[in-house]
Amino acid sequence: MDLAAGQSPVLELRGISCAYEPNRPAVEQITLTVHQGEILCLLGPSGCGKTTILRAIAGFERITDGSISLSGRLVSSRDVMVPTEQRHIGMVFQEYALFPHLRVEKNIAFGLSHLSRPQQKAIVDDLLTLTGLRGLEHRYPHELSGGQQQRVALARALALRPVLLLLDEPFSNLDPDMASRMRQDLHALLRQTKTTAILVTHDHDEAFSMADRVAVLNRGRLEQFDTPEAIYHVPTTPFVADFVGQADFISGVVTNDVVTSEIGEFPNTQHLATGTSVVVMIRPDDIHIVPTKGADAHILARQFKGSENVYTIQLPSGQIVHSSESSLSIYQVGTAIALRVVATHTVLFPQPLESSGKKDPGHGNAPPP
Structure with a gap:
């Protein structure tokens, strides 16, 4: 309006x-x-x-x-x-x-x-x-x-x-x-x-x-x-990020004016200094699955929601993230995968993740301190 x-x-x-x-x-x-x-x-x-x-x-x-x-x-x-x-x-x-x-x-x-x-x-x-x-x-x-x-x-x-x-x-x-x-x-x-x-x-x-x-x-x-x-x-706090939709939080470090993380690089939208530790908020619709033999990440679970499948994915570090795929994109649990990340908005929070007022601000996926 x-x-x-x-x-x-x-x-x-x-x-x-x-x-x-x-x-x-x-x-x-x-x-x-x-x-x-x-x-x-x-x-x-x-x-x-x-x-x-x-x-x-x-x-x-x-x-x-x-x-x-x-x-x-x-x-x-x-x-x-x-x-x-x-x-x-x-x-x-x-x-x-x-x-x-x-x-x-x-x-x-x-x-x-x-x-x-x-x-x-x-x-x-x-x-x-x-x-x-x-x-x-x-x-x-x-x-x-x-x-x-x-x-x-x-x-x-x-x-x-x-x-x-x-x-x-x-x-x-x-x-x-x-x-x-x-x-x-x-x-x-x-x-x-x-x-x-x-x-x-x-x-x-x-x-x-x-x-x-x-x-x-x-x-x-x-x-x-x-x-x-x-x-x-563009949520301004971790609480908002998680409350208004499923969110995962990935540890990252600013290197050469980009944020490097386990799942790829993100823009340094806040122009933070090199070496700064941050947390990147990522949503399931930002992450896409690419079945890849020999890849280190794999599918732990699939939840069918009618119009979409939401996959639970374990990264090589053990951290959990989620991916939203079409209802016709069906992959078996245990499938080795690579991830293609297409994040239209990069949201950064300080590291360690500040308290969001929820018991588990990242559905169990907050990065370790």
Whole structure:
């Protein structure tokens, strides 16, 4: 998404911190901006603070430091706490929170009592069409599928024309196929209505398919805030590299302005001095298998994933790397191979690999110290 230059943000978080217990912040010094029509994903593992941030934006949690502004208006600080109902925010929860005794049309219209009946009907009619619920308006929630219930929850949130829509893992209760369809439908709906939204998820595929920008969180801190493409191809920390897709980490040394490693040479993208020890991040789709008699590397395992085969490979040093090949490229376990590395982006980290907040940042493949 191309954000207009100089455009005022809809949401500004400036160094916010939240703590449920004294001296134990749940989130710490988070700074983010969200612009009109933008979709932001808060991405990270359980307990990283993403839902806490969402609740602070909604006004359900007090912040202990920093400030939150909506459309230029201060709504949260140490001394300010604007009530949730005065923030003009729409919310969709994991459980959808529909009223079981109300039909679909009444659920959608629930927050519109301040409008005349013709105005309410016009808004509900528009949203029934937008969300694909036309024909279901007289049903009760228990008569709907999970995907239909989610659409009702979205329609109810959008009926209030919020300045910001918050979605807390909205696809977690759906089966994978339904979740995939709903992601596509929700993305199209948000674009059509030009709704500014924040989505909380632990699924990087979900974040990448939905977001204009992604904020990766780890242990209450912001690790990286960037486009999905930059997050995947140019991660700034080992945690981000590993969390958003399988990553292997190869030891290397800068020699004559290139990085030499066991699997080949890489550009010295950081212009480090000769002799500097580094770690090169490599992804399975950067490594390709070439069966070669007498080669020192060999295949340990193959995992078929439908559209691809992911091979586990042992290098002569004993280190493990992975290769992604087409679903028709089938090689037997034990096959001796050479590797052809085609890395479109070279990502270097200091050696030894700094702590990433995960027990095993490289799936067991972090280089020895």
